[in-house]
Every structure is written in structure tokens, then in C-alpha cells.
Amino acid sequence: MYKERKMIDEGTTVTVIGLGLIGGALCHTFKKKGLKVTGVSRSETIAKALEMKIINDGFEYSRIPEALSGSSFVFVCTPLLDIGERLGDIFQHVDKNTVISDVGSTKSVICSIAEKHIRKGVYFIGGHPMAGSEKRGIENSNPYLFYDAVYVLTPLPGTPKKVVKKLSSLIDLLGANVMILPSEVHDEIAANVSHLPQLLAVLLTNHLAEKNNDLFRNLAAGGFRDMTRIASSSYAMWGDIIKTNMNEVKKALSDFKKELSYLTDRLSDDNYLDRFFVNAQKERKTIPRYSKGFLKPLFDVRVAVQDKHGELARITNTIYYHDVNIKDIEIVNIREGEGGILRLGFSEKKDALKAASALQAIGCEVAVMD
Ligand code: NAP
Numbered sequence: 001m002y003k004e005r006k007m008i009d010e011g012t013t014v015t016v017i018g019l020g021l022i023g024g025a026l027c028h029t030f031k032k033k034g035l036k037v038t039g040v041s042r043s044e045t046i047a048k049a050l051e052m053k054i055i056n057d058g059f060e061y062s063r064i065p066e067a068l069s070g071s072s073f074v075f076v077c078t079p080l081l082d083i084g085e086r087l088g089d090i091f092q093h094v095d096k097n098t099v100i101s102d103v104g105s106t107k108s109v110i111c112s113i114a115e116k117h118i119r120k121g122v123y124f125i126g127g128h129p130m131a132g133s134e135k136r137g138i139e140n141s142n143p144y145l146f147y148d149a150v151y152v153l154t155p156l157p158g159t160p161k162k163v164v165k166k167l168s169s170l171i172d173l174l175g176a177n178v179m180i181l182p183s184e185v186h187d188e189i190a191a192n193v194s195h196l197p198q199l200l201a202v203l204l205t206n207h208l209a210e211k212n213n214d215l216f217r218n219l220a221a222g223g224f225r226d227m228t229r230i231a232s233s234s235y236a237m238w239g240d241i242i243k244t245n246m247n248e249v250k251k252a253l254s255d256f257k258k259e260l261s262y263l264t265d266r267l268s269d270d271n272y273l274d275r276f277f278v279n280a281q282k283e284r285k286t287i288p289r290y291s292k293g294f295l296k297p298l299f300d301v302r303v304a305v306q307d308k309h310g311e312l313a314r315i316t317n318t319i320y321y322h323d324v325n326i327k328d329i330e331i332v333n334i335r336e337g338e339g340g341i342l343r344l345g346f347s348e349k350k351d352a353l354k355a356a357s358a359l360q361a362i363g364c365e366v367a368v369m370d
Contacts, residue, residue: 008035011036012035012036012072012073013036013037013070013071015068016030016038016039017041017061017064018041018076019039019041019138020077020136022077022103022145023041023077023078023103024052024140025145026103027039027049027054029174035173036056037055038055040060041060041061041138042061043060046058054141064090069093071095071098073100073167073170074094074098074099075102076090076103079240080104080106080109080237080241080244081240081243083110084109084110087100097121098123099166099167100122100124102127104128105190105194106128106240106245107128107187108186109244110183111124111154111156115156123160124156125164125167126153126156127154129145129146129149129152129174131176133369134233136236143367144302147175147332147341148341148343150179151177152179152180153168153179153181154186164180168180188251191248196252197230198230198238199253298345299349299352299369300346301344301352301359301367301368303341303344303364304341304365305339305340308339315359315364322355322358324354324355326344326346328343329343330345
């Protein structure tokens, strides 16, 4: 993990292309931090962003050259396949010394497209914030999305260290933790810890659907439902992810198939099964509980807390009196005199919503992350 606290000058211009969930969240935070934010999206989205006061200026896609002029950083936040298609145009129109990045969920394909367009004095560093939601669109974005999330950066080979540091400083403003990885390593890890579980969740759910029996469905409440929560994700984003990480996903599925068949052959081997379970228990303990990785285990509520006496008690007491059980609690990004962000984890979405509205009623600024 790399954490850089160097300040980015106020007034630095950042251009964000594609003001959806992720792009909107970047605008929110950068604007709050005093940067000059230019948005590029459809005109209706730009109008919403201006109304939300999360950009200083907005342009439609046809005016990208104007939007890029004078920008120090450019973030491409459109759907994965669209990012690759836009890069050529962006490289052509940015000023010298601009750092271009993206937020796509896979990195090798995008980085190899960027490598083809790279020109002297312009830099590309791939990015993947490990934060998000099943929801789409600017209306679901909020400035706390990236707090405490791992934010992977995948610099092209030969990118000067000082340029990587500069982008890391900017990401630091989001409250995220930068992790620098080669793009192919990112994609291999993502295939195993995110793309494979996603496909397995969908497969398990469809396995249940095959039974087409309400008795099975009723008994699937609980563990089965928890395990397959991510099966509700939309194919729109996942289609692009699978297409752009096909080889790694195939490798992960093939390894898994071998492991499944090995397990099937040993189902009557008590010793083997005992070791199998013990091993899983040990492994699970080594998975960090609090840092957000590729999958989100709980429904989080972020609360802006002021640095004043009794504030934490006021928040937790309010939730207690509304009969909601907090599963995780953590203070992230606290700064002396400025306050910070409190992350509250709930096992059910309805609990997160109930807690959020109770906190709003006592005047707290909150965001529900799902
Ligand atoms: P989103 O909410 O749907 O936002 C994408 C935005 O891109 C849209 O609001 C849309 O704005 C614009 N856009 C441009 N061309 C488009 C097209 N052909 N189809 C649809 N929208 C188009 O999606 P998102 O969740 O922010 O995802 C954006 C990127 O972030 C993706 O590359 C994804 O891989 C990555 N990412 C997502 C998550 C997550 O959990 N959601 C997490 C990490 C990374 P206009 O309508 O104004 O053009």
C-alpha cells in the first residue's frame, strides 16, 4: 500500500468524463476539496451535475477538446468498452503533462489501448476504485463512496514515479488507499476474488431456479440468500468485465472446476473433509475484515462526524433507540478539529436505511452505500 499526503493545489482542474455513479462520486469529492471540476456527459446529466453543484463547468461529449483544455487530470468513467473507444480522442486533445486515468473494473485491455495512443509528455495510469454499488447513475453517487476503499493504480511501464505520486496524492483526497499493481496482476486477482464469485453466485441462484420449487426457495432464505446477494447485479457492467478479462476468468473457472471434481471424488473421505473445512476456517481468518476489497460484505452507512464532545455517542445512541443492530463500526479519515467519517456496517439493507433516516432526522449528513 502506498499513501502519499502531498497536497494538490486548490484550483487544479480535473476533467471527469461520464458522470454516472463513479464519475459523479469523483466530482462530488474533488469539488468539495476545492478543485475545479469539469464534467463531460450528455446534456441532461450535465444539467443534473450543475444542479447538484458537483461540477464547475460541463460539456457534452461532442465538446471534449474544450473540456480537456487546461486540465491537469482526466478521469474516464464511462462503461468499460466505451473507455477504450474514447482514449484515442482524449490523448489527441489533452495538454502536455496531463495525467489520464480511468476507473474501469478490468485493466489489461484498457492499458494496452492506452499504450498504443501514448505520446510524449502525456501520461496514462489505469485505475480501479474498489468501491461501488449495484446502482447506476449520478443520482446514486455521493462523496463518501471511496472512503477507506482500496484504489488500484496500474501505471504503464515507463511512467515516471513522480507522475504516479502526483495521481496518488489526488486519490488520497478521496480518502482511498492507493495500491499500485501491474495491470495483468490486477486482472488475475480480480478474476479470482471478484469475477469468479460473481459467476458462482449467479450459477448458484440459477441452480435454485432450475428446481422451480417454492419449498426450495423458502428454505433458501438465510445462508443461501446471503451467499448469492451479488447475483442481483446487472449484466450490463458484468458483460464488459467478462469480455475484457476472458482469459483470466476462464483460468479461474477451470481451476475451480478441477477443485470441484476433486471434492466430489472425496466426499466419503472423512479425514480429507475435516482438513478441507479446517483449512477454510484458517484462510477466512486471514482475509481483512474491515478494508473493503473486491466484494462488499455489509451494507454500509457513512456519517460525517464533527469533532465535538459526545458526537459519537449521539450517533450510536440514536441508532440504538431505533432498534437497529450495528455490525461494524469504524472511524475513517478523522482529522483533528475537522471531524471525519464514521463507517457503520449493517447486515441488512433495511437496517442501513432505517439507521440513515434516523441519523438524518437528528441533522447528520449520511450516505447509504450498497
Ligand atoms: P454508470 O453509473 O452507468 O455511469 C456511467 C456513465 O457513463 C453514465 O451515467 C453515462 O452518462 C456515461 N456513458 C457514456 N457512454 C455510455 C454508454 N455507451 N452506455 C452507458 N453509459 C454511458 O456506471 P458506473 O457504475 O459509474 O461505472 C462506470 C465505470 O466504473 C465502468 O467502467 C465500471 O467498470 C467502473 N466501476 C464501477 C464500479 C461499480 O460498482 N459500479 C466499481 C468500480 C469501477 P451519460 O448518460 O451522461 O452519457
